[in-house]
Amino acid sequence: STMLLAIAASALAPRLALRAAPGASPHAASCVRMAAPEEFDYLVIGGGSGGIASARRAAAHGARACVIERSRLGGTCVNVGCVPKKVMFNAATVLEMIHQSEGYGISVGGASFDMKAIKAKRDAYVTRLNGIYANNLANSDVTFVEGDARFTGPKTVAVGDRTLTGKSVLIAVGGRPSVPDIPGAAELGITSDGFFELDSVPDRVAVIGSGYIAVELAGILQVLGSKVDLFIRGATPLRSMESDVVERLVGEMEAAGITIVRGEAEAISGDAASKTVVLKDGKGEHGGYGQVLFATGREPVTGSLDLPAAGVETAPSGHIVVDAASRTSSEGVYALGDVIGRIDLTPTAIAAGRLLSDRLFGGASEADTLMDYDFVPTVVFSHPPLAVCGLTEAEAIARHGPDAVAVHKSTWVNMLYSREFLVDGQHMPKTFAKLVCVGPEQRVVGLHMIGLAVDEILQGFALAMKMGATKADFDSVVAIHPTSSEELVTIPPWQAKYSLRPDAYTPSYEEEPVPAKAR
Numbered sequence: 001s002t003m004l005l006a007i008a009a010s011a012l013a014p015r016l017a018l019r020a021a022p023g024a025s026p027h028a029a030s031c032v033r034m035a036a037p038e039e040f041d042y043l044v045i046g047g048g049s050g051g052i053a054s055a056r057r058a059a060a061h062g063a064r065a066c067v068i069e070r071s072r073l074g075g076t077c078v079n080v081g082c083v084p085k086k087v088m089f090n091a092a093t094v095l096e097m098i099h100q101s102e103g104y105g106i107s108v109g110g111a112s113f114d115m116k117a118i119k120a121k122r123d124a125y126v127t128r129l130n131g132i133y134a135n136n137l138a139n140s141d142v143t144f145v146e147g148d149a150r151f152t153g154p155k156t157v158a159v160g161d162r163t164l165t166g167k168s169v170l171i172a173v174g175g176r177p178s179v180p181d182i183p184g185a186a187e188l189g190i191t192s193d194g195f196f197e198l199d200s201v202p203d204r205v206a207v208i209g210s211g212y213i214a215v216e217l218a219g220i221l222q223v224l225g226s227k228v229d230l231f232i233r234g235a236t237p238l239r240s241m242e243s244d245v246v247e248r249l250v251g252e253m254e255a256a257g258i259t260i261v262r263g264e265a266e267a268i269s270g271d272a273a274s275k276t277v278v279l280k281d282g283k284g285e286h287g288g289y290g291q292v293l294f295a296t297g298r299e300p301v302t303g304s305l306d307l308p309a310a311g312v313e314t315a316p317s318g319h320i321v322v323d324a325a326s327r328t329s330s331e332g333v334y335a336l337g338d339v340i341g342r343i344d345l346t347p348t349a350i351a352a353g354r355l356l357s358d359r360l361f362g363g364a365s366e367a368d369t370l371m372d373y374d375f376v377p378t379v380v381f382s383h384p385p386l387a388v389c390g391l392t393e394a395e396a397i398a399r400h401g402p403d404a405v406a407v408h409k410s411t412w413v414n415m416l417y418s419r420e421f422l423v424d425g426q427h428m429p430k431t432f433a434k435l436v437c438v439g440p441e442q443r444v445v446g447l448h449m450i451g452l453a454v455d456e457i458l459q460g461f462a463l464a465m466k467m468g469a470t471k472a473d474f475d476s477v478v479a480i481h482p483t484s485s486e487e488l489v490t491i492p493p494w495q496a497k498y499s500l501r502p503d504a505y506t507p508s509y510e511e512e513p514v515p516a517k518a519r
Contacts (some may be wrong), residue, residue, distance in 0.1 A: 037156060040066045042361070043166025045149045045157065045305070048075020050337040050349025052133060055363055056140040057354045061361035066143040066166070068159055069323060072126075073133040075174050076338070077346040079126055080193045085216060087122045089381045092223035096383070105423040111213050113224055116199045151310035157323035168332050169358050171306065171312070171320060172349065175298040175338035184268030189292045190273050192217065201225045206277050208265055209295030210237040212380040215249070217293060219383035222258050229259045230268050231277060240378065242392040244409070249386055249450055255427040256383060258338035261286060273317035300339045317341060324370050326356050336371075343373055375461035379455040384429055387458040388460075390446040390465055393436050400438045408435040408491045409469065414484055416450045431484055435471065435491060442471040442495065449490075457485045472497045 023200045031480065042058045044051045055065040072079050091113070101108045135210040147159040156165045177191035178338050190197075192213050203226065206347065207218040222228045230237070230253070237260075238246045254260065263279035271278045276287035279298050293359050300318045306313060313321045313329035319341035334356055337349035352371040359369040381387040396405045411432045424430060431451025453491025472495040479486035 007424065024128075027311050028281060035048075037165045038066075038164045039165035040064050040143070040164065042066070042168050042170065042357070043155070043157065043164055044068065044231075044323045046075065046170075046172035046174060046339075047071075047073045047133070047144070048172060048174045048337065048349070049077050049346045050174075050353040051075070052137065052142075052337075053350040054170055054172065054353030055142045055355045056136065056358035060299055060363045061357065063357075063361040064143075065140075066145060066164060067137060068145045068147065068149045068157070068164070070146070070148040072130050073137075074126075074130055075346075076176075078129050078133070080196050082346055083129065084122050084126060084196050085192075086381060087118070087125065088220045088224075089383075092220045092383060093471070095223055100416075100421070100423055100426060103423045103426070112393060113201065113226070115201050118169055119196075119199055122196075146216070148304055148473065150161045150304060151306045151312075154310050155332055162369070163307050167333075169310075170338045170356070171302075171328070171333065171335040171338050171339060172353065173301045174299050175344065177240070177294065178297050178299040179294050180265070182267050184270075185265075186272060186295065188268045188272075189294045191294050195293060203227065203508045204289045205229070206231060206275070206286065206289045206292045207295060208277070208292065210234060210239065211295060214293075214295035215253075215380060215382045217295060218258055219256070219381075222253075222256055223383055224312045228336070229261050229289075231261045231263065231265060231279075231286075233262075233264045235262065238386075240432060241380075241386070241388055242446070243394070244434050245386055245388065245432065245448045245460065248382075248430070249382060249384075252384055252427075252429060253382070255429075257293070258479065261477070279309070298344065299384075300341065304341060304419060311354040315341070323365055326352060326371070326475075343376055345376065345378065348373070348376055372490050375462060375466045377458045379458065381455065384431075384451050385453075385455040386450045388446075388448045389458060389462045390444075391436055392446060392448070393434075396438055398438045404438050406437045406442055406471075408437065408493075409433070410487050412484070412487055415482055416452060431487070433488055433491070435474070435488075437471050444469050444471060444474065451484065453484055457488070461488060 012118045041063040044055045044065065044066040046069045047067050051067060055067045057066045077083055095113060098108050098111045103121045116251065122412050126195060134144065139502060145159055145164065149157040149159050152158050155169050156163060177193055179185050179189060179191060181427065195217055201224050205221050205228050207214050207228055208231045214230065218228045218230045236250055238248050251259065263283040265278040267278040268275055269278060270287065275289045276285050276294045277292060278285045302318060310333055311330040312333055314320055320328055320339050322328055322334040322335050322340050326336050327337050336352040336356065338344045355369040355371055358364040359366055375390050377389040391399065393405065393407055411430055412430060414431050417428050419454050429451065435444055436446030439444060447461055447465060474489050475495050476497050477489040479489050
């Protein structure tokens with residue numbers, strides 16, 4: 001029997017050696033399950049935008065950092081979120097320009113849209129970005145481990161047969177689309193992930209949801225050729241955004257041909273070719289859809305992490321509970337991005353991740369590195385786009401009181417859509433902007449816009465708002481003419497940055513100043 005054991009051990013040794021870390025001896029391999037864990041200064045679980053940004057910043061400060069990711073690098077944003085969505089928004093925008101081209105004396109005959117072609121190009125673009133992320137990690141000397149991480153202790157995770165520990169650990173695993181628990185939803189419906197798998201434009205689509213993903217995909221599909229019905233539970237979509245802007249968006253969507261159905265789905269019936277949405281409370285049913293797309297929210301991807309093993313507390317929604325400094329309930333373990341359910345936007349995760357690494361590894365103070373979730377500029381890539389930053393009028397009143405709040409509005413037609421350049425039957429979109437100001441100095445605490453190019457306008461004005469700009473600061477800027485952005489610095493009534501006599505005349509922008517004695 002002793003000889004048999006020796007033979008068995010001799011046969012197994014090469015197999016175990018294959019599982020050893022590169023450079024390890026066969027003796028270390030024979031004890032692979034008992035090997036010492038790989039140690040890092042910073043262990044990041046999740047290779048999305050936030051996790052990668054934080055890991056690279058930590059490495060720039062000299063930390064030994066590691067990123068663990070089980071899927072494609074780049075997370076939701078790069079693979080099934082903002083990046084491929086913006087590609088499809090661009091495709092729809094190009095098609096809109098083609099439809100209006102005759103208004104500018106340009107004849108475009110036989111234009112058509114090929115979903116398979118744009119899908120192939122879009123997928124190739126995303127694959128290239130995946131490679132760029134991998135190269136960036138390597139160039140920053142960040143170790144990349146591919147696999148599914150599971151906590152085995154507060155700062156220790158298992159990834160396959162490997163054990164990794166970090167002096168500090170970041171959870172940035174993101175989220176995924178959720179589907180309501182109603183009959184037929186999982187079997188017959190798709191989510192935003194499924195939208196990016198489509199290789200043809202459905203004739204009719206039911207989009208269920210009232211958030212920005214629902215609004216964006218509804219607009220894209222309608223322009224590309226689908227007949228879209230948008231199902232919302234409340235009176236309007238985007239209920240947390242400025243009502244004046246949302247009201248105009250609803251009007252533009254309906255003018256584009258989107259039907260808004262108010263009611264909550266209780267079941268999806270039918271088959272792959274034709275699906276029906278059945279509404280609650282006897283509100284009827286709507287059928288004949290090639291696709292039913294759910295955009296009813298997202299949920300954190302934490303199921304496989306075994307968070308209790310790390311002592312990490314979660315909310316009833318599954319989101320990880322953190323304080324203002326991104327700390328979880330487990331010492332040395334942090335979380336940010338979609339997994340905390342604060343503001344589910346890629347740039348906020350990137351900013352929070354970099355601030356955290358500056359504090360942990362760059363010597364910055366906690367006070368200087370707390371993520372500021374106020375004045376986060378946000379764009380909804382609807383058709384037309386919507387851009388917002390700061391407080392709505394209702395939020396400003398609730399925070400500062402009605403007597404301290406002033407609003408200034410402007411509505412105009414972008415020159416592109418002047419009536420002389422429209423084609424027969426074309427709707428004339430209008431652009432709208434609203435400033436929300438507080439205090440006697442009228443500090444601008446909210447900016448809300450809808451219309452062509454507002455997505456590109458907002459960034460610079462968000463910077464001014466974050467620096468404390470007032471209405472008078474806006475009015476002191478020389479306008480760039482003719483642009484839509486000039487409207488934001490010419491909204492009446494004009495306010496001076498200097499003192500005027502109490503009886504001085506305040507002009508509008510449509511007339512020359514008139515001296516007080518002449519009036």
